[in-house]
Amino acid sequence: MKIYANGKCLDLSAPQIMGILNFTPDSFSDSGRFFRLDKALFQTEKMLNEGAAIIDIGGESTRPMAEEVSEQEELQRVVPLVEAVRQRFDCWISVDSSKALVMREAAKVGMDLINDIRALQQPNALQAAAELGLPVCIMHMQGQPRTMQANPKYADVVQDVLAFLRNRSAECIAAGVRKENLIWDVGFGFGKTVQHNYQLLQRLTTFCEDGYPLLVGLSRKSMIGAVLDKPVEERLIGSAVGALIAAQNGARILRVHDVAATADALKVWQATINA
Secondary structure (H helix, E strand, O other), rough: OOEEEOEEEEEEOOEEEEEEEOOOOOOOOOOOOOOOOHHHHHHHHHHHHOOOOOEEEEEOOOOOOOOOOOHHHHHHHHHHHHHHHHOOOOEEEEOOOOOOOHHHHHHOOOOOEEOOOOOOOOHHHHHHHHOOOOOOOEEEOOOOOOOOEEEEEOOOHHHHHHHHHHHHHHHHHOOOOOOHHHHHHHHHHOOOHHHHHHHHHHHHHHHOOOOOOEOOOOOOOOHHHHHHHOOHHHHHHHHHHHHHHHOOOOOOEEEEHHHHHHHHHHEEEHHHHHH
C-alpha cells in the first residue's frame, strides 16, 4: 500500500508516523508552545529526527469547544509555515484544514496531503481536493468541534462510522477524487463518548476491509485521560500504547505528539513480528 504526491512515494506497508505541529495559540495538548515560526521549525526537525515521516500542520484548533478561525487568519498561520518546512526539510507535509482556499494556497508552497476533519464538506473543499489531485484524509465527526461532545449517540458506532466513510468516499470519487488518494480516519474524540472510542479501537480492523489506508489520531486525547485519570501532559505512555494497538489493528498512519515514544513502541512490535 503506497500513496504518491509531488514526485514522492510513501510506503504504507508498515505504519508511518505523522508528527503533529499545531500552529495555534490554543491547542488542547501544547497550549500554543510552538506558535512562533522558529519554534515550529525546531519542533519539526525534532519530530523528523525521532522518526516521523509526515508533519501535520494545523492552523485551527479542533479541540472540543474550539472557536472557528477565519480563513484569512488560517492562511496567515499555515502557508508561511508550509513553505518554510518545505524549504528546509525533505518530508511529507500534511495540512489539517477544512477550507478550500487554505488547501489551494498550501498546495502552491509544498503541501503533500490534505487532512480534513470535516471530510471535504465545507464550501468548495471537495472541488479543490479533486482539482489538486493530492492524497486526502477524510474523517468522521458527529456535529462540530464546539458542540460535538455534548451528547454523542449512535445505533452502532462502528457501523455508523463505517457507513459514513463509505458514503463520503463514493461522493468524493464521483466528484473526481481518485480512490487511491483517499485515506480514512474514524475520528477518535470527535463526537464520541469514551466507550464509543474504545469500541472503534477494538474493532478497527473492520475499517481496513475496504482497502483504504487508515489514519489514527488518539494521542493525548480524553479517551486516554479517562482511563488513566491523568492530565494531558501525563498521557505519553497511554498514547503510545493506543498508537501501538491501532497499528496492530491495521492503522497505517499514526498521528501523534510524542514521536520518539511511538517509534520505540513500533520498533519493539516489528522486531517481534520479524523474529
